[in-house]
Amino acid sequence: MSYAPPTPSRRAFLGGLAGVALAAGLSGCGTGRGAQEVSFHQSKPEAIPYFGDLVRDFNQQASGVRAVHDTSSGLSAGFARGNPPDLGCLNYNYEIVRFQERGAFSDLADLAEEARIAPSIQDLIDQYPTYPGRTSVIPYSMMAAAVLYNEEIFAEHDLSIPTTYSEFLEVCSTLEDAGVTPIYSTYADPWTVAQGLVDYSVGGSVDVAAFFEQLRAQGSDAGPDAPVSFSRTLREPLEQMLEIAAFSQPGAASRGYGDGNVAFARGEAAMYLQGPWALGEIATLNPDAQIGIFPLPMTEDPEDLKVRVNLDLALWVPEASNAQEPARDLLRYLITPEIADAYNQDNLAFGVREDAPAVEDPRLQDLQTFVDRAAFYQGVSQAIPRTIPFENYAQGMVTGQSLEATLRTLDEDWARLARR
Amino acid sequence: MTTTTKPTRRTPQTADAPAGRDPGARPPVRRRPRADRVYLWFLLPTLVLFTLSITMPAAMGIFYSFTDSVGFGEFDFVGLNNYLVMFSDPAILSSYGFTIGVALCTVILVNVIALTLAIGLTAKIRAKTTLRTIFVMPMVVSGIIIAFVFQFIFANTVPAAAQALQLGVLEESILADPDLAWISIVLVTAWQAVPQAMLIYIAGLMTVPRDVYEASAIDGASAWKQLRSITLPLISGFVLINVIIGFKDFLGTYEIIVGLTDGGPGTSTRSVAMTIFSGFDNGDYAYQMANSTIFFLITLTIALIQLRLTRGNARI
Known part of the structure; x- marks a missing residue:
């Protein structure tokens, strides 16, 4: 998954400079006229209030990006219209898999590295049909x-x-x-x-x-x-x-x-x-x-x-989104350890990072040892x-x-x- | 029937005839095309809306039924493959069997109850208007609400009552029995559909002239004989309309099943509409489009039969 970036040629370097200049100019426009909008699709009912607060915090911090929390339940219609959400945060199930296997999600390999997903949990993603050569989905939260x-x-x-x-x-x-x-x-x-x-x-x-x-x-x-x-x-x-x-x-x-x-x-x-x-x-x-x-x-x-176990929440950015960069900003915000850990503790879920802290809830303590040993499976009904x-x-x-x-x-x- | 249809066919012909064919004897030659254009303008909004929201989506659906589309992204043409697979898919075939069976049972139940109520409510009884209002009430409640209320009744109230009365059979909810769950769907669909059929029957019964009853009463006909030999033949057109419209409506049963059994237990109560609808969320878009095309052809056939049977029937 990791790759060494090639040393940039002079042409690429100049191109990059031009790109930066252009981006600066555009972002200048953006802040002047109002922030760029990112639609954030998250519809797990129990977590809607929690993510509502997170989105508000993000919007206060971030400049030039404004996240809009979309809690509607339909997903297919957006993709069918060519107007999917910019960042999705949903249960990783077969509904998501069929978008994934057809290459509807953009490559998040670089962010996956930042997210430092535990290998045993990354395996869960790969147990279903994926799109070759691409990190389509980043796990966020696991339930046991x-x-x-x-x-x-x-x-x-x-x-x-x-x-x-x-x-x-x-x-x-x-x-x-x-x-x-x-x-x-x-x-x-x-x-x-x-x-x-x-x-x-x-x-x-x-x-x-x-x-x-x-x-x-x-x-x-x-x-x-x-x-x-x-x-x-x-x-x-x-x-x-x-x-x-x-x-x-x-x-x-x-x-x-x-x-x-x-x-x-x-x-x-x-x-x-x-x-x-x-x-x-x-x-x-x-x-x-x-x-x-x-x-x-x-x-x-x-x-x-x-x-x-199941990946209760996983993140993805559709290929068809026209706000991929800001969507990635929001994604990066969500996977920061403090934010992700706080969510998982609050929702009786297990973290997905290599160094995710153990669950605190006494009722889930007994399951922690199984999760640590990766003694888990995804249900047959989900495959x-x-x-x-x-x-x-x-x-x-x-x-x-x-x-x-x-x-x-x-x-x-x-x-x-x-x-x- | 042939004598009644002919004039109706001829009238539009004369109306559409080009102005040139008219003999010059009639002075307002110019008026006619102008009047026609006004009618066209009346038609236009409906035509545009209908085309945009019904015809085009339907045509696109038929188009996609020949592809392997999942509802987004790229797709390939697969010819008639979806149709061929469909006809050997037991899930789809059984949903047709179930839907048609339920529609037939419901149609019979609805019409028997509706006609009985209509005869009662057109008789000389007290509080006729109040009673009619009460019987029409199920019509104004949304189907999904009715379904959830009945779901509770079938799952809790009926078994509890049966237990109290020690009725053995009914102690287990019929919703949980794969062989009986369909009965709950027929009952609830009928409960909701009876008022509409009843209103049509009341209207029908009011068209029967009083004097035929009086005449037959003088001849000594019993009430049963009057019903069989006078009422029923004279409102046969209304029976036909109720049966065909009802059957067509019940084929599309959806929300009542979702609220009552959600297709279960097992897959024993999955209707065609439910199967089609599930295709969109399940990545089975093109396949279920093929299914809905077939379903459309079936309902279209019924609609054509209805049109043919009722056209020119002077009693309606």
Whole structure:
């Protein structure tokens, strides 16, 4: 990624001088008539007030640039019109990946160096299709998720945190025998099934990144009978997933994310397969709730324990932006350690720099060791192009549709997409 | 029908005829083209708006359906590939099956309820106006709000009531059952659509002359016989309109499903409109444009059938 700048020729030097002079003249115009505008797209609801303040601070400091905070949810329309935001700060998911792989983002290699991203976190970017030879996206914030559990209920029944699959099933049975609902599930919201039960089960025993690399390498030869397929690789962990799901409360099929937060905050179940994003609401609902987090064990070896991570926020500057320089100024401001660290502490997220400080929140302490060892994976649900309704398939699996048939459909969808 | 259509066809012909064809006997030769031009000016704003906001986007959509565009950036022409893949895509085929099935069920339910209410509300009863107002209310509430309210009812109220009454079957929310979730969509769509159909039926029933009822009553016809042999045949045009317009509308069901099931459980309630709409955000732009082109052709066919069946029907 690093490259040595070539020694400038005299011509380039003169050209550079002219450029500087021109830029000075233009910026003179800019300050005279009003600052150049940078649209800053950031729509993660929980972080909107926080970034609103940051943008205000930036605008007070910076001269000649004025950032405008765009919190609308649509992204495609801007790109389709050729008028995308100048700086994006969004979840790194497949919606972003499809812009990335088509070269819609400009090269940020120099800024990536300044950002000093930890290699294990940079890897997360490269696990999805990228644009060759370009640093399209700079990670900003990482979230780690695992099983949330009610410490009081665990203590009451004298349970310790399970580190193997059989221990986990034992914990569930003990709770059930004691009349406590082991797991609160919210099948009515498909994403909660995909990001919780499915991602934790698969990620706990399958090397998700390697699986998708092999799957993509197969190209259009994919299918249920190909050497690498959803049917072959995911069947076992998903059968385990169904075993775990059976410990959910009755009527889970008609409960949504909001219901889940309320019920878990009230102590109606011992465990809840959600991420740290739910902690804020749970704490509001019940400030006294003692919540801990542990990775879902899916094998008999405690060494295999891993947590699910996602790049909650990542930064990019579209190729089609006509304010790339000021956008980069804003980006540089956002990645300064004080600003980035403060954001991550405030939002229960992990820093992405090599020297990012550890999380302070006591509830996340247990996850820090996994993050430090890079014992993490990106969820299987996040690596599937969104045109395949994977979340709905996940919901189907837990509400009684055949696992085998669903995996077959998934394989066929994948192959069809590869052929298109 | 042929006798009624002929004159309507002939009238525009004479109106459009060039001035030269007119026999010189009529003095205001110049007036006619001037009047025509005025009408053209009336047409212009609508024509421009319609072209800009409907025709052109639709034409562009059809154009993109022959490419591999994801909605931005470069694209290549792929000929009919999108269409070919589409016809073997179970997700798309099942969304058509689901949408057409739901539309048919809803049309039947809506028309039965609407006609019953309309007959009741045109009879000699008290507080007719108040009752009509009450029954029309669902029409003024936005679909997404209706859907969210019913979502709560189906997910919480109904199962709770069923538990209290020990009704076994209904204790689990029907929204959570892949085989039954469609029923909730039919019920809620019908609840919202009944008033409009009812109003059309009320208007229809008011066109039936009182004296035919009186005559049949003298002949000893029962109320049921009157309904079957007099009312229904005389308002058949209104039934036709309600069925066709209703079917066309229900094919486009979107916000009710989003609010109730969001296509779930699994993919059991994904409508065509939802599938098309998801394409834009999922990078499936060109592919779903092909889907919407096919969908457009289907609705266009229905619209043409409607036009053909209702044209010149003097009763409407």
